[in-house]
Amino acid sequence: xxxKIISGTExxxxxxxxxxxDVEKMKIKHGKVPGLATILVGKDPGSVSYVTLKVxxxxxxGFHEIQDDQPEDIREADLxxxxxxYNNDPDIHGILVQLPxxxxxxxxxVINAINPDKDVDAFHPAxxxxxxxxxDEARFLPCTPAGIQEMxxxxxxxxxxxxxxxxxxxxxVGKPIAMMMAQKSVCANATVTIVHTKTKDLAAHCxxxxxxxxxxxxxxxxxxxxxxxxxxxxxxxxxxxxMNETTxxxxxxxxxxxxxxxxxxxxxxxxxxGVGPMTIxxxxxxxxxxxxxxxxxx
Amino acid sequence: xxxKIISGTExxxxxxxxxxxDVEKMKIKHGKVPGLATILVGKDPGSVSYVTLKVxxxxxxGFHEIQDDQPEDIREADLxxxxxxYNNDPDIHGILVQLPxxxxxxxxxVINAINPDKDVDAFHPAxxxxxxxxxDEARFLPCTPAGIQEMxxxxxxxxxxxxxxxxxxxxxVGKPIAMMMAQKSVCANATVTIVHTKTKDLAAHCxxxxxxxxxxxxxxxxxxxxxxxxxxxxxxxxxxxxMNETTxxxxxxxxxxxxxxxxxxxxxxxxxxGVGPMTIxxxxxxxxxxxxxxxxxx
Numbered sequence: 001x002x003x004k005i006i007s008g009t010e011x012x013x014x015x016x017x018x019x020x021x022d023v024e025k026m027k028i029k030h031g032k033v034p035g036l037a038t039i040l041v042g043k044d045p046g047s048v049s050y051v052t053l054k055v056x057x058x059x060x061x062g063f064h065e066i067q068d069d070q071p072e073d074i075r076e077a078d079l080x081x082x083x084x085x086y087n088n089d090p091d092i093h094g095i096l097v098q099l100p101x102x103x104x105x106x107x108x109x110v111i112n113a114i115n116p117d118k119d120v121d122a123f124h125p126a127x128x129x130x131x132x133x134x135x136d137e138a139r140f141l142p143c144t145p146a147g148i149q150e151m152x153x154x155x156x157x158x159x160x161x162x163x164x165x166x167x168x169x170x171x172x173v174g175k176p177i178a179m180m181m182a183q184k185s186v187c188a189n190a191t192v193t194i195v196h197t198k199t200k201d202l203a204a205h206c207x208x209x210x211x212x213x214x215x216x217x218x219x220x221x222x223x224x225x226x227x228x229x230x231x232x233x234x235x236x237x238x239x240x241x242x243m244n245e246t247t248x249x250x251x252x253x254x255x256x257x258x259x260x261x262x263x264x265x266x267x268x269x270x271x272x273x274g275v276g277p278m279t280i281x282x283x284x285x286x287x288x289x290x291x292x293x294x295x296x297x298x
Numbered sequence: 299x300x301x302k303i304i305s306g307t308e309x310x311x312x313x314x315x316x317x318x319x320d321v322e323k324m325k326i327k328h329g330k331v332p333g334l335a336t337i338l339v340g341k342d343p344g345s346v347s348y349v350t351l352k353v354x355x356x357x358x359x360g361f362h363e364i365q366d367d368q369p370e371d372i373r374e375a376d377l378x379x380x381x382x383x384y385n386n387d388p389d390i391h392g393i394l395v396q397l398p399x400x401x402x403x404x405x406x407x408v409i410n411a412i413n414p415d416k417d418v419d420a421f422h423p424a425x426x427x428x429x430x431x432x433x434d435e436a437r438f439l440p441c442t443p444a445g446i447q448e449m450x451x452x453x454x455x456x457x458x459x460x461x462x463x464x465x466x467x468x469x470x471v472g473k474p475i476a477m478m479m480a481q482k483s484v485c486a487n488a489t490v491t492i493v494h495t496k497t498k499d500l501a502a503h504c505x506x507x508x509x510x511x512x513x514x515x516x517x518x519x520x521x522x523x524x525x526x527x528x529x530x531x532x533x534x535x536x537x538x539x540x541m542n543e544t545t546x547x548x549x550x551x552x553x554x555x556x557x558x559x560x561x562x563x564x565x566x567x568x569x570x571x572g573v574g575p576m577t578i579x580x581x582x583x584x585x586x587x588x589x590x591x592x593x594x595x596x
Contacts, residue, residue, distance in 0.1 A: 125427030132426050132477070133469050161496045169480055171431050179430070179477070182467055182492045191503070193491040194480045198459045205489070 003233075003265040006155045008147070008277040015150070015281040016061055019288050023062040026291065034291035035064040035092040036120070039082065041105070042072035047098050054096065057280050063287060064091060076105045080113050087115040093294050094120035094287035117293065120286035123171075131176055135183045139293060140286045145177035147278025148213060148234050153187045155267050157211060157232040160189040165209035167222065167255070169196045173215035173236050181211075202226075214255040224260035232267040236275045301531075301563040304453045306445070306575040313448070313579040314359055317586050321360040324589065332589035333362040333390040334418070337380065339403070340370035345396050352394065355578050361585060362389060374403045378411050385413040391592050392418035392585035415591065418584035421469075429474055433481045437591060438584045443475035445576025446511060446532050451485045453565050455509060455530040462488040463507035465500070465520065465553070471513035471534050479509075500524075512553040522558035530565040534573045 023033050036058045040051045051067070058065040066086075070079065079097075086092045095118045101107050111119075116126040122140040130138040141149075152159060164181045168174035174194060182192040195205045206212055206226035214222050215236035227233060237255030244251055254271030262268050269275055292298045321331050334356050338349045349365070356363040364384075368377065377395075384390045393416045399405050409417075414424040420438040428436040439447075450457060462479045466472035472492060480490040493503045504510055504524035512520050513534035525531060535553030542549055552569030560566050567573055590596045 125431060126424045127427065128430050129423030129425065129427030132430050132473055133423060161498050163498075169482065175430055175477065175480070178480075178492075179473065182473070182476075182494070184467065184494075184496075189496045191491065191493050191497040193489065194476075195489050196480070196482075198482075198487045199489040200459050200461075 003262045003268040004155070005262070006151050006232075006234075006267050006269045006274065008151065008269060008274045011151060011154055012277040012281040014154075015278075015285065016057070019281075019284050020061045022288055022292075026295070026297075027062070030295050032091075032291070032295065033062055033064050034094065034287045035066070035089075036094040036096065036287045037066045037068055037086045037089075037092045039068045039070060039079075039086075039095070039097045041070045041074055041079065041098070041101055044100075047100075051098050054280055054283060057284060058287070061284055061288075063284070066092065072102055074105075076109070079105060079110060083110065083113045087113075087118060090294075092118065093290035094118055094283075096121055096283065118290060120283055120290055122286065128171075128176070132179050135180050135188065136185050139298075140289065141180065141282070142172065142176050143279045143282040143286065144173050144236065144275065145180055146282040146285070147275055148173075148177050148236065149180055149187055150282070151234060151269060151275070151278060152211060152232060155232065157267060159187060159211070162190045162210040163208050164190040164192045164211045164213065165205050166192065166194050166213045166215070167196070167202070167206070168215035168217070168236075169194055170215060177213055177215070181213075216255050218255055219253040220255070220257045222256040222261070224257055224264055227256075227261055227264045229264055230266035231264075233261055233265040234269050234275060235271050238271060238276055301560040301566040302453070303560070304449050304530075304532075304565050304567045304572065306449065306567060306572045309449060309452055310575040310579040312452075313576075313583065314355070317579075317582050318359045320586055320590075324593070324595075325360070328593050330389075330589070330593065331360055331362050332392065332585045333364070333387075334392045334394065334585045335364045335366055335384045335387075335390045337366045337368060337377075337384075337393070337395045339368045339372055339377065339396070339399055342398075345398075349396050352578055352581060355582060356585070359582055359586075361582070364390065370400055372403075374407070377403060377408060381408065381411045385411075385416060388592075390416065391588035392416055392581075394419055394581065416588055418581055418588055420584065426469075426474070430477050433478050433486070434483050437596075438587065439478065439580070440470065440474050441577045441580040441584065442471050442534065442573065443478055444580040444583070445573055446471075446475050446534065447478055447485055448580070449532060449567060449573070449576060450509060450530060453530065455565060457485060457509070458487040460488045460508040461506050462490045462509045462511065463503050464490065464492050464511045464513070465494070465504070466513035466515070466534075467492055467494045468513060475511055475513070479511075514553050516553055517551040518553070518555045520554040520559070522555055522562050525554075525559055525562045527562055528564035529562075531559055531563040532567050532573060533569050536569060536574055 122142040166178040181190045219239040235254035235256040240250040242251040420440040464476040479488045517537040533552035533554040538548040539551045540549040
């Protein structure tokens with residue numbers, strides 16, 4: 001049997017429509033809309049296209065959006081001053097600094113400079129800590145893990161008591177999603193195993209997973225025979241494995257061998273069109289929440 | 299074969315001696331010693347005896363120690379003001395507020411009021427987040443998990459690639475030790491599974507553990523047949539199961555059936571005398587580190 005495809009593109013549409021409706025209500029009630037400042041340093045093509053998409057999405061849901069492009073050689077002190085400006089701007093509820101930053105800038109210092117109440121990426125240690133202490137009380141959840149959890153829940157996959165295996169232990173995906181799924185919470189309550197490069201028997205662990213979340217960044221790492229029949233498979237990998245000569249666009253491949261895996265899994269996310277589109281949707285949700293907090297709605 | 303007993307009492311002695319030596323050096327070099335303020339609200343007998351032990355230990359390693367006892371009915375605002383006083387006291391490097399607090403006081407607000415640089419319990423969200431982002435760069439690790447990791451490492455148990463199973467997901471033990479053992483770090487790098495009340499097959503998970511860390515608070519929960527022969531077993535449970543009629547002292551039992559388990563495990567911690575004594579030792583280490591940071595030594 002072929003697995004049900006969990007389409008991030010479709011779920012994103014629903015979430016963005018929900019956000020847009022909430023923005024309308026906020027406008028009527030408070031005469032205000034959520035404000036997002038996106039700071040891009042330099043002109044890395046990947047970052048430029050990603051920020052462009054974020055800006056476009058923010059505008060599409062009715063946000064007040066400031067795109068603040070800065071030169072590659074901006075001084076660290078000037079970048080910190082810029083963040084401080086937005087920290088003190090009452091019309092800006094979310095501040096996003098596109099990573100990676102040029103090497104002469106200390107990324108950690110920059111992340112720590114953002115007011116945690118405006119840290120819509122949820123990378124500030126105080127927000128990371130809140131997630132670990134209690135997701136339900138955290139103001140923001142990091143965008144990609146939050147998107148993964150939304151996909152699991154909205155696809156009707158039960159999580160309570162489920163065996164979740166997370167492949168990869170990055171700060172952006174692996175560690176936070178593992179912590180989120182293990183919490184005593186309605187959309188979590190799973191038994192969670194984190195596996196990584198030092199794990200001795202990756203295959204054996206994957207085979208036990210009712211929900212397999214793969215964020216390793218290794219194209220085709222997870223073989224079809226590692227998948228438990230009927231499992232929900234979330235593929236976070238977005239690996240460029242070549243270029244389409246006709247369109248000039250990158251060919252993307254996930255960490256899971258999708259074509260074979262979809263014959264075994266119960267539900268599976270595609271690449272592209274899976275987790276990717278969810279990340280920006282959750283960024284919008286965080287910005288909305290930041291504004292709702294600022295207006296005393298949450 | 300009988301397991302090697304990992305004695306927390308013995309390891310604590312070594313750690314406290316190391317700390318005492320560092321305090322001596324600090325005194326000579328800087329004319330200063332680490333300062334710890336312990337705030338106890340009310341007269342709960344358990345809390346009183348625990349704080350007394352912390353104070354005694356702090357004095358024994360040469361710290362400047364302020365024991366600040368407050369009445370049960372202290373107003374929240376006054377407690378917050380007291381914390382602020384110590385936040386601004388250059389002779390105090392560590393602030394410990396003994397938990398639990400009376401119900402009219404918001405514990406979260408109190409924890410968040412402590413300057414993270416003086417938060418030697420490492421309960422502030424910023425310190426919890428730092429642990430999750432990168433233990434090696436965290437200023438403080440929470441005392442009980444740090445003690446557990448020390449016991450594992452000092453007993454010569456290899457962690458890299460080891461299967462670690464953590465039973466329990468509390469904020470004080472389960473979640474942080476799981477995160478610490480999964481990190482890409484010399485004393486960690488383990489494959490970690492967090493199991494809890496919603497886990498379907500607790501026994502099967504425990505049986506796979508090379509290192510089994512039990513922090514469930516259920517006396518005798520882990521049966522001997524759940525233990526992999528040769529495994530290292532860390533029992534965090536301290537359950538009062540009765541009282542010795544002759545001495546009037548509480549009879550303590552761990553979460554593991556110790557007598558039977560020690561015939562199967564390779565190494566095991568006793569209760570009492572295991573993890574318990576380590577917690578205060580790690581509190582002293584955190585206070586030392588706080589002072590070392592303040593003096594620019596770290």
